Amino acid sequence: MSQQNDKTRRGILKAGLVAVGGAAAAGAAHAAGAGVQHFAQDKIAPAAVQYVDKTKNPAQRCDNCVNWEAPAGCKIVSGKIAPEGWCIAWAPKSG
Ligand code: SF4
Incomplete structure (x- = not known):
């Protein structure tokens, strides 16, 4: 695997982790604000x-x-x- 592909894969993995973290934070905020x-x-x-x-x-x-x-x-x-x-x-x- 080339270095370029490896960098791209890391970028995709990082983006995925940020998205999962953001969803968890949004869920916690929703629960805290509920009625x-x-x-x-x-x-x-x-x-x-x-x-x-x-x-x-x-x-x-x-x-x-x-x-x-x-x-x-x-x-x-x-x-x-x-x-x-x-x-x-x-x-x-x-x-
Ligand atoms: S009065 Fe009864 S329901 Fe209210 S806080 Fe005290 S133990 Fe709990």
């Missing part, structure tokens, strides 16, 4: 459910919500969740 903000685990952003880390109503706290995951998590809301927190998705634990 309600979701995080990697597909949970809801705290702001989208008006999460507060201190409830105003002691009867409705994260640690007595059906979605609570001890010690500091939630099944549907992303990030660190305080046991005494609250959000509009609060629902009582059954039983």
Whole structure:
């Protein structure tokens, strides 16, 4: 194979990698801009459910919500969740 052909092949390979990289970046930007903000685990952003880390109503706290995951998590809301927190998705634990 001549040097000229080798250079051309490298150029084509490089162009292909740039195109693939660009598509991946465009996909990430699309996901970040989609409607309600979701995080990697597909949970809801705290702001989208008006999460507060201190409830105003002691009867409705994260640690007595059906979605609570001890010690500091939630099944549907992303990030660190305080046991005494609250959000509009609060629902009582059954039983
Ligand atoms: S109130 Fe329930 S749904 Fe809302 S953040 Fe707390 S545990 Fe999650």
